[in-house]
Amino acid sequence: MSVSNEHDGWRDAVATYALGALTETERGRLEEHLETCALCRADIRWLQPAAEAIGAAVEPRRPPGRLRRRVVGTARAEARPRRVSGGLERMIRWPALAAAAATTVLIAGLTVGYALRGNDGPMGSTVQAEATPAAPGLEAALVREGDSARLEITGLDAPGPAHVYQAWIRIGEEIAPSTVFVPDRRGRAAAAITGELNEADEVMVTREPRGGSIRPSTAPLLRASLG
Amino acid sequence: MRRRKQLSRLADEELMPLVATKDPDAFEVFYERHAGAAFSLAHRIVGDPGRAEDVTQEGFMSIWRSESGYDAARGSVRGWLLGVVRNRAIDAIRRDAARPAPALGLDPAQILDRRPSRTSTDSEVLRGETARELRGLLGTLPREQMQVIELAYFGGFTQSEIAQMLGTPLGTVKGRIRMGLEKIRAGLAEGQS
Numbered sequence: 001m002s003v004s005n006e007h008d009g010w011r012d013a014v015a016t017y018a019l020g021a022l023t024e025t026e027r028g029r030l031e032e033h034l035e036t037c038a039l040c041r042a043d044i045r046w047l048q049p050a051a052e053a054i055g056a057a058v059e060p061r062r063p064p065g066r067l068r069r070r071v072v073g074t075a076r077a078e079a080r081p082r083r084v085s086g087g088l089e090r091m092i093r094w095p096a097l098a099a100a101a102a103t104t105v106l107i108a109g110l111t112v113g114y115a116l117r118g119n120d121g122p123m124g125s126t127v128q129a130e131a132t133p134a135a136p137g138l139e140a141a142l143v144r145e146g147d148s149a150r151l152e153i154t155g156l157d158a159p160g161p162a163h164v165y166q167a168w169i170r171i172g173e174e175i176a177p178s179t180v181f182v183p184d185r186r187g188r189a190a191a192a193i194t195g196e197l198n199e200a201d202e203v204m205v206t207r208e209p210r211g212g213s214i215r216p217s218t219a220p221l222l223r224a225s226l227g
Numbered sequence: 228m229r230r231r232k233q234l235s236r237l238a239d240e241e242l243m244p245l246v247a248t249k250d251p252d253a254f255e256v257f258y259e260r261h262a263g264a265a266f267s268l269a270h271r272i273v274g275d276p277g278r279a280e281d282v283t284q285e286g287f288m289s290i291w292r293s294e295s296g297y298d299a300a301r302g303s304v305r306g307w308l309l310g311v312v313r314n315r316a317i318d319a320i321r322r323d324a325a326r327p328a329p330a331l332g333l334d335p336a337q338i339l340d341r342r343p344s345r346t347s348t349d350s351e352v353l354r355g356e357t358a359r360e361l362r363g364l365l366g367t368l369p370r371e372q373m374q375v376i377e378l379a380y381f382g383g384f385t386q387s388e389i390a391q392m393l394g395t396p397l398g399t400v401k402g403r404i405r406m407g408l409e410k411i412r413a414g415l416a417e418g419q420s
Contacts, residue, residue, distance in 0.1 A: 012404070015405035016386050016401060016405075019376065019379045019404060020314070020379070020380070021384065022385060022386065023385050023387065046412060047408050051380070051408065052302060052305070052309060053364070053415060054411070055264075055309035055310075056264060056305065056306075056309065056361055057361035057362045057364075057365055058267045058268050058270075058271040058358065060263060060358055061276075061279075062263060062266075063262045063263060063265075063266035063280070063283060064280065066280075067280050070280075071258055071287045071288065072251070072255045072258055074288060075255070075287075075291045076251040076255075078291070079250075079251040184281040185277050
């Protein structure tokens with residue numbers, strides 16, 4: 001079969017590919033073909049603007065202002081990676097908060113929340129996080145896949161415009177700030193945990209002022225133990 | 228503020244490398260430039276403003292957190308973003324357990340008629356004009372071509388599902404998609420000339 005004839009055989013698939021309407025198997029087969037067919041690659045480049053035009057042709061709607069605050073605010077908060085060291089007591093700015101944190105630590109073992117359990121699979125592992133008494137309605141799991149990890153949480157209250165949630169990684173007495181995030185309207189969040197987890201003892205989440213904090217300023221709402 | 232003003236003068240292709248370096252000012256300019264289009268598309272697909280907000284947020288944050296960044300080979304920046312948002316929106320409606328399977332007699336007209344009300348503002352007039360022009364172009368397509376294209380793009384159905392839904396041979400669906408896209412592409416080329 002000539003190159004041109006072989007290309008003709010893929011023409012319809014190329015158009016459907018540009019539209020994103022192939023099954024995974026069909027897409028895989030075409031992408032394999034694209035590696036060796038410059039004609040099909042050129043065909044896709046030609047049709048791509050047509051597919052884009054369909055999405056750009058919808059009736060305009062103005063996004064609400066709170067969406068901008070959620071998106072841009074989270075990005076600004078995450079753009080400030082910092083690392084600090086020191087004991088937990090030094091992470092807390094005020095005595096009252098230190099007391100609250102200590103209380104949380106003391107009664108963590110008695111928490112009626114979510115039992116810690118490991119759930120290892122071939123591709124990674126999942127650790128159920130434990131909600132503290134400060135946030136008994138939270139459900140969360142830390143999902144690790146290779147070098148990446150994400151914390152999946154449900155039941156979060158809206159933090160309000162002046163606050164965000166922030167994840168922390170504790171290694172011994174050292175606590176490093178990780179991702180800052182806000183939940184969606186249903187109280188769900190999937191926060192990518194940035195930072196070194198191999199030596200970590202636990203991942204925690206606190207509520208922090210907008211922009212995040214260099215050290216926890218409130219008591220943890222949940223903990224995922226890795227030790 | 229002054230820096231954001233300078234950034235706002237950059238073309239999308241110049242802005243995206245800065246977004247890839249996690250520059251929040253560049254990301255804010257990127258958001259302001261494309262949030263309207265992204266939200267409009269998300270709303271068109273999921274049909275609910277609240278879910279459209281979630282989908283738009285997911286799309287922008289996935290780009291912000293992405294390690295790979297924008298690749299010019301994927302098309303225009305706006306097209307790339309809309310592709311990301313579209314995929315998220317399709318995932319969202321697929322997660323919706325209430326969505327009936329095509330084999331159960333889904334009426335394609337219900338999907339095609341799921342259009343949002345118009346709420347554009349003065350600031351979006353220019354983009355609205357462009358969208359209107361594009362809609363005019365799409366309006367020139369034969370109905371059967373537009374139907375399969377909308378079911379695929381907005382409904383998230385595969386070509387096989389569309390064939391089953393419409394009771395039409397798969398080859399016919401493929402051909403209609405191909406002819407429809409080629410006609411849109413030719414119309415775009417004419418508009419540029």
